[in-house]
Amino acid sequence: MKRTISRISPFIGILIxxxxxxxxxxxxxxxxxxxxxxxxxxxxxxxxxQSGEIFVDIAISFGRVLKGFLIAFVLAFALGTFRILVxxxxxxxxxxxxxxxxxPPLSMIPLLILWCGIGEVTKTVIxxxxxxxxxxxNIVKGFTGCDKCLLEVGDAFGYTQFEKFTHIVLPYALADIxxxxxxxxxxxxxxxxxxxxxxxSTGLGHMILLAQQMSRTDKVIVGIFVIGIVGLVTDxxxxxxxxxxFKGTGENGWN
Amino acid sequence: xxxxxxxxxxxxxxxxxxxxxxxxxxxLQIPRESITVILGRSGxxxxxxLRIVGGLEDADAGEMECDVEHKTxxxxxxxxxxxxxxxWDNVKFGLKKQECDKMVIxxxxxTVGLHGFEKAYPNQLSGGMQQRTAIARALAYNPSFIMMxxxxxxxxxxTREQMQKELIRLQRDRGVSILFVTHSIDEALLLGHKxxxxxxxxxKAEFMLKADNKERNLLEPEFIELxxxxxxxxxx
Ligand SMILES: Nc1ncnc2c1ncn2[C@@H]1O[C@H](COP(=O)(O)OP(=O)(O)OP(=O)(O)O)[C@@H](O)[C@H]1O
Ligand SMILES: [Mg+2]
Numbered sequence: 001m002k003r004t005i006s007r008i009s010p011f012i013g014i015l016i017x018x019x020x021x022x023x024x025x026x027x028x029x030x031x032x033x034x035x036x037x038x039x040x041x042x043x044x045x046x047x048x049x050q051s052g053e054i055f056v057d058i059a060i061s062f063g064r065v066l067k068g069f070l071i072a073f074v075l076a077f078a079l080g081t082f083r084i085l086v087x088x089x090x091x092x093x094x095x096x097x098x099x100x101x102x103x104p105p106l107s108m109i110p111l112l113i114l115w116c117g118i119g120e121v122t123k124t125v126i127x128x129x130x131x132x133x134x135x136x137x138n139i140v141k142g143f144t145g146c147d148k149c150l151l152e153v154g155d156a157f158g159y160t161q162f163e164k165f166t167h168i169v170l171p172y173a174l175a176d177i178x179x180x181x182x183x184x185x186x187x188x189x190x191x192x193x194x195x196x197x198x199x200x201s202t203g204l205g206h207m208i209l210l211a212q213q214m215s216r217t218d219k220v221i222v223g224i225f226v227i228g229i230v231g232l233v234t235d236x237x238x239x240x241x242x243x244x245x246f247k248g249t250g251e252n253g254w255n
Numbered sequence: 256x257x258x259x260x261x262x263x264x265x266x267x268x269x270x271x272x273x274x275x276x277x278x279x280x281x282x283l284q285i286p287r288e289s290i291t292v293i294l295g296r297s298g299x300x301x302x303x304x305l306r307i308v309g310g311l312e313d314a315d316a317g318e319m320e321c322d323v324e325h326k327t328x329x330x331x332x333x334x335x336x337x338x339x340x341x342x343w344d345n346v347k348f349g350l351k352k353q354e355c356d357k358m359v360i361x362x363x364x365x366t367v368g369l370h371g372f373e374k375a376y377p378n379q380l381s382g383g384m385q386q387r388t389a390i391a392r393a394l395a396y397n398p399s400f401i402m403m404x405x406x407x408x409x410x411x412x413x414t415r416e417q418m419q420k421e422l423i424r425l426q427r428d429r430g431v432s433i434l435f436v437t438h439s440i441d442e443a444l445l446l447g448h449k450x451x452x453x454x455x456x457x458x459k460a461e462f463m464l465k466a467d468n469k470e471r472n473l474l475e476p477e478f479i480e481l482x483x484x485x486x487x488x489x490x491x
Contacts, residue, residue: 149331149333149335150335150337152311152329152331152335153329153331153335153337153348155310155311156309156311156327156328156329156331156349157328157348157349157396158326158328158349167348168337171337172339174339
């Protein structure tokens with residue numbers, strides 16, 4: 001009994017939201033332009049599914065996210081590793097990093113358009129800026145947080161600095177790195193939608209903006225749903241991959 | 256008899272603006288191919304001394320001389336296993352890829368009584384099993400000099416006795432040198448070729464034991480006498 005309740009309880013929340021929406025739009029407190037009915041949204045959604053346009057937008061946005069995310073990860077990992085191997089270097093770029101961490105990537109769009117045009121480069125840079133910091137900070141946290149006692153084990157068995165990094169620091173930091181990647185992925189999604197609303201002619205963000213300009217609130221809502229669902233699915237997939245990759249250890253409390 | 260020679264080793268720590276003189280000029284000779292036991296109360300600096308000998312810590316003053324190159328390793332007071340590795344992988348942690356001999360590793364795991372737990376992760380083991388894994392890890396490394404910091408403290412009477420026997424056998428077969436820390440006088444009497452009592456950061460007494468450590472009976476008058484002697488020194 002308890003099991004079935006815990007299994008259906010997420011759906012109860014969703015049901016309540018949709019129920020409220022249905023009732024509110026039915027008694028027409030707001031005009032259908034402000035709040036379209038669920039049926040209207042659903043029918044536009046199914047039309048967009050049938051015509052396939054939505055898939056194109058999803059694929060384009062997803063492709064951009066993936067590209068920027070991968071670049072950001074490689075950068076964050078490289079810089080995080082560098083930060084560990086040459087601790088003294090941190091002083092030189094610490095403030096620059098902190099500065100950029102506090103600048104929302106979207107505020108850079110005007111500059112980026114000026115410098116890189118409205119092509120793919122601008123969007124990639126936005127995503128890199130958005131997802132780099134959570135990954136970099138988590139990677140550094142994982143690396144610097146390494147248990148000194150375990151590092152001493154490396155000393156006790158004659159490990160070189162490099163071996164200690166690959167055999168102790170890296171596996172120790174894995175959990176933090178993966179958390180960083182997950183957060184970075186989420187940030188990438190947020191950023192790309194914003195970027196596409198300002199500087200794109202394709203993608204989910206652009207689709208939403210276009211719908212707004214054509215007063216199609218129903219399509220706007222469809223776009224929001226799709227973003228939420230795609231983000232959720234990516235995050236879940238991420239979780240599954242993590243579990244699969246670190247099966248033995250993950251099951252044993254090391255996560 | 257030559258081995259490692261410590262001359263006037265000093266070490267202090269400052270904790271909250273208070274300076275603690277942990278080691279106040281330790282002069283010690285650690286003979287080769289035998290078991291040297293360091294005995295002392297909790298907090299007297301045994302671990303500190305071991306860490307200095309093992310090169311994990313620098314002494315403030317003093318010298319250390321080795322007559323030969325040693326392949327040294329450590330059994331820490333805590334097990335310090337890698338939580339992401341299972342018992343098997345932890346045991347071969349010190350080995351390079353080409354040095355891994357499955358038969359040897361298996362026999363070492365069997366020796367410490369962990370047969371059947373090769374796939375278990377550290378957090379699935381009891382404290383004593385973790386400690387035995389750490390001992391196996393040190394043995395698999397095939398060192399010529401092992402420093403052991405109260406390695407059997409977490410074990411029950413029977414396992415402890417069995418492990419002590421194994422250690423004696425191993426030390427004999429491989430001719431390793433062992434620096435062994437304990438606060439159990441009986442353990443020191445059972446294992447040691449040389450027993451060193453530390454108190455107040457200095458060596459209070461040294462005893463050389465001639466009897467073969469293969470078959471010592473602590474109830475013999477010789478050992479009872481020695482035990483009394485050691486207790487007196489510790490009391491000072
Ligand atoms: N890293 C450190 N920083 C400050 N003080 C330390 C440090 N390590 C040890 N000490 C101090 O040095 C003294 C000796 O510690 P040590 O660990 O060598 O004792 P021990 O003889 O091994 O004790 P036990 O039998 O309980 O393990 C203690 O008073 C401790 O507070
Ligand atoms: Mg100690």
